[in-house]
Amino acid sequence: MKQKCDRAVADRRSFLKLAGASAVAGTAALVTGKKTAEADTTADKVDGSYKQTDHIKTYYELARF
Amino acid sequence: MTLQVAPEDELRAQLYRYLARFLAAPPGRADLETAAALTGSETDLGKAVRDFGQLASRTSLEQVREEYHDLFIGVGRGELLPYASYYLTGFLNEKPLAKLRNDMAALGIARDPSVKEPEDHIAALLDMMAGLITGDFGDPASLSEQKRFFETHVSSWAEHFFADLEAAKSSVLYATLGTVGRRFIEIEETAFSMS
Numbered sequence: 001m002k003q004k005c006d007r008a009v010a011d012r013r014s015f016l017k018l019a020g021a022s023a024v025a026g027t028a029a030l031v032t033g034k035k036t037a038e039a040d041t042t043a044d045k046v047d048g049s050y051k052q053t054d055h056i057k058t059y060y061e062l063a064r065f
Numbered sequence: 066m067t068l069q070v071a072p073e074d075e076l077r078a079q080l081y082r083y084l085a086r087f088l089a090a091p092p093g094r095a096d097l098e099t100a101a102a103l104t105g106s107e108t109d110l111g112k113a114v115r116d117f118g119q120l121a122s123r124t125s126l127e128q129v130r131e132e133y134h135d136l137f138i139g140v141g142r143g144e145l146l147p148y149a150s151y152y153l154t155g156f157l158n159e160k161p162l163a164k165l166r167n168d169m170a171a172l173g174i175a176r177d178p179s180v181k182e183p184e185d186h187i188a189a190l191l192d193m194m195a196g197l198i199t200g201d202f203g204d205p206a207s208l209s210e211q212k213r214f215f216e217t218h219v220s221s222w223a224e225h226f227f228a229d230l231e232a233a234k235s236s237v238l239y240a241t242l243g244t245v246g247r248r249f250i251e252i253e254e255t256a257f258s259m260s
Contacts, residue, residue, distance in 0.1 A: 021076035023111035
């Protein structure tokens with residue numbers, strides 16, 4: 001029984017080595033790069049968010065009549 | 066007892082996290098750049114990852130964000146509803162979510178209070194799989210615990226969801242991510258059946 005169980009684990013291992021995520025290179029970078037990427041996402045959000053540009057300042061000045 | 070995480074399990078966890086990352090929120094510039102650098106070997110999963118990487122290198126951040134929006138946010142609702150409850154019962158916040166919450170409590174997993182989405186979102190479930198494998202919630206979960214969680218909460222619908230993602234009207238880059246996800250879930254199913 002124990003032997004059978006060990007063999008199943010070994011089969012699973014070799015299956016995963018052949019077909020599994022080891023077929024993929026580069027995910028580690030994606031995952032370990034997490035912190036930088038999160039910081040980047042915030043930066044991206046800032047890009048699309050409200051900014052007080054000269055155009056907007058002029059609008060405020062003109063609107064204050 | 067602390068269980069050692071085998072290299073192939075570490076890789077599984079990385080792929081779970083990587084898929085979750087693209088499904089939890091619109092990807093940022095760094096996500097897209099790293100995706101463009103992905104490669105894969107001559108296997109079904111490897112090829113799917115290669116297709117995804119190649120397309121990512123030709124996709125702009127605006128395009129991928131628009132795609133994410135159309136798929137998961139939308140006006141009113143997105144094209145897809147990536148929740149276990151919805152896939153299994155046709156409604157949100159149904160029994161599968163209640164069952165998941167029970168299992169999460171038993172495993173010592175809690176939702177971040179700042180998150181408003183229900184826990185049965187595909188990205189949350191994939192993240193939980195990764196956490197169980199690497200031991201983010203205490204000791205790494207044994208293979209049989211992982212298998213039970215996977216069979217109850219993931220494999221019952223994830224393949225169907227990834228197939229929908231491949232076929233969705235708004236999917237372009239996400240169609241290739243859908244293939245990666247579907248292939249990976251198939252591999253996980255086969256691997257768990259060997260344990």
